[in-house]
Amino acid sequence: MIGIKDLPIQKKLMAVIMTVATLTLLLSSAGIVYFDLEFFKRDMVRNLTALARTAGENSRAALVFDDAPNAKRILSSLKADPQVISAAIYDSGKRKFADYVRDPDAPFVPPTIDGDKALFIGDHMEIVQPILLEGETVGTIYLRAHLQEFDNRIKTTLLTVGSIFVFTLLVTFFVGVKLQRIISQPILSLAGTAKRISLSPDYSLRAVKQSEDELGILVEQFNEMLYQIQERDAALHKAYEEMEHRVEERTKELQRSNQELTDFASIASHDLQEPLRKIITFGDRLKAGYESVLDETAIEYLGRMQNASSRMRNLIDDLLKLSRVTTKAQPFAPVDLNHTVEEVLEDLEVLLKNSGGTVKIENLPTVMADSSQMRQLFQNLIGNALKYRKEGDPPVVVLSGEIIDVRFCEIRVEDNGIGFDQKFAERIFKPFERLHGHSQFEGTGIGLAICQRIVLRHGGTISAQGDLGKGSAFIIILPTNRE
Template sequence: MDKSSIWSENDINKLRTRVEFLEKENRWYYSVLDLAASMGDIHQGVPKTIDFDHLLDMTRCYLDRIIHFKSTAFFLVNESDHTFNLAQANPLEDQGLLQLELDHQIEKGNFAWALKQNRAILVDGEVIREKIVLHPLATRFKIKGMMIGRLAKPLRYIPSDWSALVSIILHNTANAMENGELYQCLNDQNKNLEKEVRDRTSALEHMTVELKNNIQELKDFTFVASHDLREPLRKLVTFGERLRTNYGPKLDRRAEDYLKVMEKASIRMQKLINSLVQLSKVTTKGGDIKPASLDKVVNQVMTDLESRIKRSGAHILLGDLPTLPADETQMRQLFKNLILNAIQFNKKNTPPRISITSRHREDGFWEFWVMDEGIGFDQKQADRIFRPFERLSGRSEKDGSGMGLAICKKIVERHGGTITAQSTKQSGATFIFRIPEKVTCLAS
């Protein structure tokens, strides 16, 4: 028999040793595959808590299935001062030793180097006279901490793929930490948002009650103004007329002047009361929204003011105006007040010239321009012109209650718009108001 075909006992032992090694390697890789399949457990439940102790316990168990450590410690970043603080050590009695070792690795520069590598590195221990594993706990964008470990076996007895698997586990741990923190942050923000919503809801409810009370007060005022104030005024006017009718011829010049002052004051008071009632009715007794042809509205206003327009010699140039959803009655009041304002504040011995035009804006609003060539006003006083009872310098000589433009402002704001005025003294005035093309409800 050929000697080469005979297996020596030494060869058989070598083969047996090789088979045992391969079986051990095979079992290790099967264990790794099983570990990989269960890696999702690290993330399970983390969004509901940021209990890092439990998470680090799980991480250590996963590491022990790949490579056995004599001892391990996890250091986590303190976000306030960016220091690394010991979070967990196993076994507990080694925590002082591992802390001291880490301090030496920081001084030597290995700690900073390990952070930049973002993988497992082996370094010589300074306090612990053996190989030390350093591996950062890091996500793609943020460092969460550092793991330091003492190998239980010489490196030659550890599978060659251990480093990559340790990285997979620790990267998953870092991501789980970040997910927990993000969840906690989101949860805190939701709680703050809920509180803010509750506070704002409470404030809105309080404002709603105040608004209802204010509206009721306005309604009460309207009743008082329309009845209680008008009644004595009517008596004053009536008795003034009786004085003139019954005793007119007997009155001397001074008494005649007194009577004229009383009549003039009564008429002015009547106008003021009417204007106040109109102002309060803008919000308390406004009409419904419906498509309103502003062309027809302005033409109706010009018909209503026909005698006033003829008397003043006013020339009104009317451009094309749109049809908008609006309170038609208030639109009529708006244009009427603006036209009367232009007629009233015209230059002496000059017929008023008034232009009414409109244009559509890209922001969904219609813009209207009412321009005149009257006495104008100082632009510095533009913010005062829409205040109730406000009569600007140079315009106070004209008759009027000082309420017309205040009513205009209320009407425009009720329709969700804005109104402004531009002018130069003795060069006319331009009133510009904007109203949305889609109005679903009117502001109170």
Template sequence: MHSSTGSDTESDVRIRQQEVVAELGQQALETDDLDQLMHDASVAVAETLGNEYAKVLELLPGGEEVFLRQGVGWRDGLVGSATVPTDRDSQAGYTLLSEAPVVVDDLRTEERFSGPKLLTSHDVVSGISVVIGSVENPWGVLGTHTTEEREFTRYDANFVQSVANVLASAIENQRTKSELEEIYGRISDAFFALDEEWNFTYLNEQAHELINPEGLTLVGESVWELFPAATERAFKPKYERAMYEQETVSFEEYYPEPLDSWFEVRAYPSETGLSVYFRDTTHRKKREQELEKTERRFEAIFEDPNILVGLLDADGTVLDINQTAMEYIDADLDDVTGELFWETPWWGEGAEARADVREWTERAASGEYVDFEADLSHPNGDRYAINGVFRPVTNDDGDVVSVIVSDRDITERREYERQLEESERRYRTLAESFPNGIVTMYDDDLRYTLAEGRAFEYLPVSKEDLEGSTPYEVWGDDVGSRIDPALRDALDGEERAVEVSYVDRDWVIYAVPITDTDGNVFAGMTMAQDITDRKEYERKLEESERRYRTLAEYFPNGAVGVYDRDLRYTLTAGRVLGERLPTADELEGVRMPDVFPERTVADIEPLFRSAIEDGRTDNTTTEFGGRNWQVWVTPLRDVDGDIFAGLSFTQDITEQVERERQLEELVEKLEESNERLEQFAYAASHDLQEPLRMVSSYLRLLERRYEGALDEDGEEFLEYAVDGADRMRDMIDALLKYSRVETKGDPFEPVELDVVLDDVLADLQLHIEETGADITAESLPRVEGDANQLRQLMQNLFDNALTYSGDEPPRIDITAERNDGEWVISVRDEGVGIDPDGQDRIFEVFQRLHGREEHAGTGIGLALCRRIVERHGGEIWVESEPGEGSTFSFTLPVAGENDE
């Protein structure tokens, strides 16, 4: 211990005082001798402050007196025997009721209380007295006195209070230890005996309660078989040592499930085996472990340079403050130790802040955990903010014995949160207005923390689905695995872009890092934009360029050129360049009128200008180099639809012009030949019909005049002759109709097929009734054609269906189906059907599938049908199986859409 000298500086005195408190605190932790500690504390206080006397007064039961338990400087025989009254007028009584140290400058003039005989008999003048413990639960008084009049500083008073706090802690620890020892003393030991074979020979009731909760029969059973886990722990080697070496052993060990308990064991060897005394120490062990854990945790918190920690008495008096907290005020630890926490410099002079702290302390002292946040000021006026908690510390009885205050400086966090909030507000504003896409933010776990954007209007997910989820959970494994590397690269500070497909649309996703003011990445951001239209445009542009290049390079028998508004070629290509047209080098960069002769320019310049100026697509023909050329032009437009160039196609059509001329000559000759053939056919049929009519007339005359005069053979021959003449007449009529389909048909016009069908059914009414036919028809369309020829077409098909119906009454259906720009008309019957081998030739002239004995006919009807359909630009075909009926189908142009 150290004593004070007059030459010591105030700083040296305070340092020695702190050292004394630290030494006494260490002694309190290491010794169980409370009286020695009190004696040493008395000596230390007296020497450190340079006083003659020091005392430790213990409050006696009843609270009316305190007795001098330890002290220094007093006359012999007083320590351990002298008592002092504790009424309110006495110095001891006054001190027991004071939360702050009681400092007496001159006891002779003191008006607050009277000096006790113990002090006045020793000529005491000045001194300091403090309560040991709390005012609510005092243990006694620590005091130091001098015979000289002296003014003590507040550091001196705080020093005496700190020593009193050390004594109070030691007294409380001793009291707790005594209570534990008393509890342990009341526990009666469990006991069991083992023989030399390690079998149980006896267990008392307490032993059964501790190790045999299931009430099994243990006597006579092996301890190792009943408790196999004991062989793997200290039990077996310790017991064997006691048994084989005849030594008493003591140890503590844990036994696992089903006992799950700690045991304190003493094993004594005997002549017959082993006597084992043990007790369950599980509760004590857990308490020690919890206490050790708590102490380690408190030490870690107290020493944490990032946390402000204070230890308070339950009444709010400061017991200790860590160095981190002390750096926030302009004071030393001694300045605040012993002070009420809400009156310390941390809280300033504001009454409201101090009232809040006092309330928080009192609530914690009542057992409540109190979270708090406060805005404070440094000594230089700079503002800072803290956030923390007041935690109650309780004893085994649940009584609060102290309060721990721990808090952190959240000034930077507040500023960071403000900046982050502002940043998020900017990001959200950007995201909400982000066109044609979405913007997201995500954390280190790739979980979205923000999602906005107009694309949510047509996506199958909402922004609520994104926030809190990962890309895999929202977009699926395919898209998630595609964007995962880009998102992680952004968290590493890189910028990435990746293209994906989602819900049949193309997207480009940009992943970028988000950094704080120090440049550290704390999150990532993605901007996903729908590029479906752009990709489609790029695809079409690429395809267009590919087609153009292919067309330009392989354009048959011609060339392709691109020109600007001055009619200046910017690009030319084609196989005839350099042969029949100038080379690409001669054309590119040169205006079209400067390349070609005036006659050619006169033909094509208006065409070129109409494309670049008016947006027209057109073509014309011209001559150049002794050859004929076809020239097409069309405007080239950008994505906005504006014309930026013209495109020309030039093709050598010299051979085509010559072929067309030859073809025109050939067509003219064919038309003359057809006209002559038609005249011949008409004349021939007319000339054939006259003798045929004469033959028919005379044959019928013979038939009437000589009826009954001819024998049976004669009658038969005459019948054959008449039938042959009739069939010849029908064939001539049919041939005449066949030859006139192209030349004698009416001009095409809109025709209602329903009207045509009604006329046909009326013409065939007698045949329909004779056969008992059942005819059904859908509503038929309006087509472009020759009404008379269409009537002939449908009459022939219906007549065939009635004729070849077989033995059953005919069933005929007619339907119509639209196929692009034409109608498909189908006539279906359930007649005899047509063999597949004959289906190709039934539309030829004079081709019959049945003999004349089976069915009459000219063999021209279906050929005439095909001729009519072909004149209308259509096709006719049959689908049939023998015995299953036939379906004749033909196509006709939709009304108004035929282009002859």
């Protein structure tokens, strides 16, 4: 029975049918054989007992009149029954009076006998019957019969029952093969449908209901489930399509407005630069040519004007840089960031010397990127790190790279500067957002916005972690190989 659980349902049903049939047949066959042989044996005993009694009755006169030859003649009549091997009559004194043996070469007759019995001994049976004359026992008859007929009967019975056994099993098998389909067919059909659906998600398929029983209910429920899945699938598909369509539209819209904004920023900056340049130029000329004729107050006003103009130029420059991230983009090429950072450090040489800061570079990766934008990115980040340093504490900036997996790498830019409150971690990336006044730190508030835009354009992310008074860390995740 081991492994029957894993058999296919048809074989399982057949196994059950055949096991039950075989058991039933075995038990009933055993019963039939037992009772047949038992009845046959009883019949045999009865027949032979009757035979012995008749022979005894026939020979009682010979017995009482001491006529042994006649008794022997009567016993000889037993040869008509082929079962009888030998027979004998004993007188009332238990002495043998007459006997008969079928085969003189193998005679067997006990010298003395008594009682009333029928015994099966080995390959023969013995019957002993008293001979009565008017209620008085005048002698005993002994009959010995071989069991050839019983053996034949055993053979015949076994052969008959065996044939019926085999035939019935065969019939059961063929009927079973037909009948098991009543149960297995709907299950197989259901299983087949389920398999087809799992192979190609076609929820319009339906299992065929073949009966009104539990299997029928199962098929109904299965179909109902399929219907629901089909409905849900259709709704899902529709929603997905709608969503896609909407996203597409929204994207187009966004691109358009983005473009407009960039165009506007670019144009506005260019247009703003021209008048500003005139203000600055004429301011310079005013200062150079007329400083001697102007009184102190006028000179101070002129200085303030020149300061504001200069700040405005920086602002416009930064705005232009921001817009150029998308408008003046270069195609991607492999960029060794170690090299990029070294170049940036050369540019920042003066700032580094003034602040007394150090920059450590640890194991930066090579990425597919726009090299000028990478330079701009690190220039901003390292510049910030040096700029927002703690008073009297030489800044230490650490740049480290790590390959996260096949597709992404992580670059950390950490400093020991003034840091920031973690709640501003997102706000600092917005343009014109500043956490400090102009008087404290110079800047337009656009640097980190440019950084974010560059990273996003490269398919990466940038985030910030700050600890007020202890330092900050910028974490950039970039794809290593952008196709």
